[in-house]
Amino acid sequence: MNFDKKSALSRSVKVQSATKSLVLIPIAVGINLIGGTLCSTLKLPLFLDMIGTIVIAVLSGPWVAALCGLLTNLFLALVANPVYLPYALVSVLCGLVTGYLIKAGLFRNKFGVVVTWLAVTLTNTVSASLITIFVYGGATGVNSTSLVTAALLATTKKIMFSVFSSSMVENLIDKAIVFVIAYLIIQRIPKKFLSQYSSSLGDDD
Amino acid sequence: MGSGEPVKSPIEKLNPLTKMLAIFCLGLATLIYPNSWLGLGIVIVLFGVAGMAHILKSFAKTIFGFGIPISLMLFFIQGLYSPKNKTIIADLGFAKLGEEGLLYAAKIVITLLVFLATFYIMNQTTYAGKMVAALTSSGINPQVGYLILASLNVVPQMHRRLDVIKEAQEARGVETTGGLWARLKAYIPLMGPVVMSSLTDAQERGMTLETRGFANTNVKRTSYIEVTTSKADTYLRAGLIIFLVAVIIISILMRW
């Protein structure tokens, strides 16, 4: 009798935790988007739209982070501009890379954060450029990145290189700041909250 | 006017799944078809559809707002620098304008426009709740539906929260105007409370979902939003599929 109850209990705890993690996903999506909004509120020339993905990668792992990236772009496509939709792939890949590197323990010290930053910058640049080239033929319209691409193209005459380098510069700075901010925020997530989530963050009773 | 239900356009009344099918069929047909003319035709027809849906003005604004700059950029990039360029139309001095590149650019632009236009019409004429209700009744996991709707709903609320937090931190001496460095320094005091409080709120929101039976696994969910599949839906779906199949056959024949 007692034994039965115990096993039923441990089973249900596992099932219910799913909801607890699930509700974090829309909030992480919100954090991604609010991060971007805040940049325009403060008139900062940045995007900083990945904070939620990084936070949830720490809490729930790579695949949930990927899902969060996907939903962020889906939201942008529905509310702002459908042009963002193909770039969902970029967000998904960045979520996965961040998630797996964090899982490998790289977020525990500053050196690891730098490695994660460089890896994500590279993933973002390569995948975003490939989408810009193969989906949009090189540019998504007249914006600063497209103009840099055009200028580079006029001097170097190489499409691939031009798209890559214009995206790279922008990304390096933006992702550096995103990771610093996310790192600072994650350091400050309270224990009381964390204790209700994944066991990897603390020993079980 | 005034009393009763607002007049709904025929496009609005369609089942969201029909509209999703339209995005898929029309977009794919444009992509497969060897030249740009079919796509151009579809875009023109879609202007008519947008008119029927009473969204012509905003539709035109979106299409031209996206179409014109991207065309200029792509004609520049592909027309002048595409490695495919063999037939030279004009020599501008600093670069040569090639026909292949221009055609390629036109194809990309028109394909993107078809996707953009169909997506825009669906988005403007479909209530997100109805779309999710339609998807749920056709068998997708209710958790997926939750994620889509909750993401859409949580963001405006977080915006409002951010406004309050901005006031609250200004009252603690945080300057949100001034030099670049000062503004960058304000980022964490503003973002910190958003993240912390949202995360703690999430736990209570999960409680609410649980006590309202969200984790029920053995029941087929129902929705307050009525989703119907009318005759128009059935005919339109059949038409779209026949159209796609026809375009595939014609495209194969044309390339052959």
Place this chain on the structure above:
Amino acid sequence: MQIDLQDLHFGYRPEHEILHGVDLTLAGTDPIAIIGQNGAGKTTLVKQFNGILTPTSGHVLIDGQDVTTQTTAKWSSKVGYVFQNPNDQLFLDSVRKEFEFGPKRIGMSSAEIKQRVDQVAELVELTDDLDTHPFDLDDTQKKFCTIGAIIMMNPDVVVFDEPTCGQDVHGDHLLNHIIQHLTAEGKLCVTISHDMKFVSQNFKRVIVMSQGAVQLDGTPEDVFSQTATLKTCFITPPPLTQLAQTVGFTATPFTTDAFVRAFEEERK
């Protein structure tokens, strides 16, 4: 320290005015309570005191200086504002850091900050929790952490937005103690509250807001004896006042002692 509101009008949108011409002078050190139904405009009013919101017409003068002449962040050293929800203000990982944050922004010397941290922590009863994460505190303590963070900046006026919300007996007592302490230091405390018991026992001046205007302004005795006006403002007097009104006393008692005195008075 004096805050003057002159014919203040305010609306988030021009066609929807929330405050319809408020004239008020807040001065001295006697603590002031602002009461009224939800949506009466209380929070909108107090947000004018440090320029979080600025009037659409009329003026707000802080010691004679127009509030619009500098930013809210600058005013924060003169007018402190404790928001209703502590989660809107707290973001650092220890109570101590929260306490130090505001003073650093306004350029307080580190020696003074250090000295004040201990004083304020004692005042808000968080001495043992200075190194605790604010989000690991319970809801009441979290509120006192926010209050402490604002008091740390040593403003002349402290505005509390519904500090009594969700407090237990001990919390109410502590709040009362903090207000008395600040008053003794020569500060002016302005408090929005729904707790009439708390208002009647701790404040010398009560301002009743309804529909974006000041309806009553006076001592608690004056205000809570105006039963007809209170009714139109959807305010119910504190319990003992209600009891006295039910049995037809002429006095307006708020405390047990006052009620007993009133009873003896009536019996004569």
Place this chain on the structure above:
Amino acid sequence: MDDLAIEVKDLSFRYRQTTHAALSHVSFSVPKGSFFCIIGGNGVGKSTLCNTFVGLIPHYFLGKMDGDVLVNGQSIIDQSIADLSSQIGLVFQNPFNQLSYTASTVAEELAYGLGNRGVAREEMVTKVEAVAKLMRIDQVFDQNPLDLSGGQAQRVAFGSTFILEPKILVLDECTTQLDPMGADEIFAIVKRLNNEGITVIMVDHDMERVAEYADQVLVLADGSPVLQGAPAEVFGDPRLADFGVEPPDYAAVTQALAKRQLIQDKLGVTKDQAAALVKEGLNHAD
């Protein structure tokens, strides 16, 4: 046994990674149809207890639970939270955390729990309209619940719980965000439901309100029950102050008057009781 809505049996709970037990060895029972109030200072475990009634402990919050809670005679351990929701409903403090975030209108929000149960649409519409009328939110029926004021949103939260027709209602400081008038309106509805046979379990800091409505009061201190009884017994207990609770002003004043032999030596815990005693005392003096 059949007449008990809730039976708490030697219940202890400690949240994961905390050293202090939130609840320790709690035992008591709530009779069906009663209006049961749980009072005590902040942080004594009142919310934890409420969360156990609806099964959030042990099924949602991680931690170590001992003992058992029976809802209508059945253990919460054997039932899922969703199963329990047809018997017991919880309303707590923050209204915006009690919305599903899946609804764009109040009507959809109210219907959400029914949808999760697979209730047919026609039945849903009837129930939604009835609940909206009961909670007086039918004027905001088509508005987005997230755009409502805190007071209205809390009514939606109430409605979303009532609509599942629980026989037991748990209210955890559910009117803290409302103004006094708004709270009174909510409690009038709650009292009506109680009169119709619904068991109400309420946590509140407003002792005048507790005295007004409760037929049983339980005082909790540091995770354990310390006093239990009818309001007149509990609020007359001299140890009350030690447990961080002050009796309602009416009780304090009638006690003080009785001590001076100005009124008869009885405790008036509600306004009506106190008024009767005071009036009688005044007449007696004439």
